[in-house]
Amino acid sequence: MITIGIDPHKSSLTAVAVHPDGHTNPPIRLVVDKNTQAAILAWASQWPERQWAVEGATGLGRGIAQQLVTAGELVLEVPAKLAARARLLGSSSARKTDVADAISVATVALHNRRLNRVQLENHHTIMRLLTERRDDLVAEHTRWINRLHVLLRDLHPGGAEVRLGTVDASTLLTKIRPVTAADHQRKHIARDVVRDLKRHEASIKELDKQLRAAVTASGTSLTEIQGIGFLTAAKILALTADIRRFPNQEHYASYAGTAPIDVSSGEQETHRLSRRGNRQLNAAIHVAAVTQARDPGPGRDHYRRKIAEHKSVKEARRSLKRRISNAIYRRILSDQQRLELQAA
Known part of the structure; x- marks a missing residue:
């Protein structure tokens, strides 16, 4: 089977067909536009048995990867780090070119059997888009709230309450009587900020x-x-x-950054916090861990048991996060199997 490696860029992509023995065919470079899918499939039609390897199939390579999957092609996602390692190990030259990168991507796909297969975007993608949009709006809302506090501090002696809502801000602004021209402008800007905040709050809801x-x-x-x-x-x-791209809950914990790193020495067993993995996923699990440690339930029992074993607060919380991570893995896997049975 031929493996076609793709090195994608914003406005172009380079593809190289690599045979199982490492022999390569002349590369092709295409401009990324509405005709890219048809052009690359026409070029690849000379190899009926083929698979594709795309570097960064969730980033710059998302477009071409999704187009190929839509056309029924087998597409594998190659992380950029693996492609870089293959390029350095597979050549005596460290010179980086698009063709060399495409060959490296294909080489990784030829020798690594644990690459993730690219799937069509589904409801997970929709949720990711919605959550990212919400995070952006919340961050923007916080920035404007802080700006409003600065304006009200100069307009109103003592400033406003820390937890300031748009209704309270509007009420406060109606009571403020500016004296100087600068204060008149501050009040005008503050009203604009309140209107922006109301729009943000409506969008977040x-x-x-x-x-x-x-x-x-x-x-x-x-x-x-x-x-x-x-x-x-x-x-x-x-x-x-x-x-299912995670073989087991241990791999999922590593991805989520909830698998502590062993730094034991001699008879002293010690683990430290892992900074690896998806930090956003880790933060979501952290929220659940804080809630469980605070409220009655099995989570708090586990947390207190670790404290009784002379673990530090951070160590106890890390243990609880790993416990939650394992529960999340089992839940999602069970849900997916159940839904597949219902659809069958």
């Missing part, structure tokens, strides 16, 4: 409705885990995508 509907439609049981609401569930599902 609408996104919350869409996310709740998406989580319900997914048929997930994640919300049955203590500390995981629909927003956290949406974030976890969006970042996890196809759970």
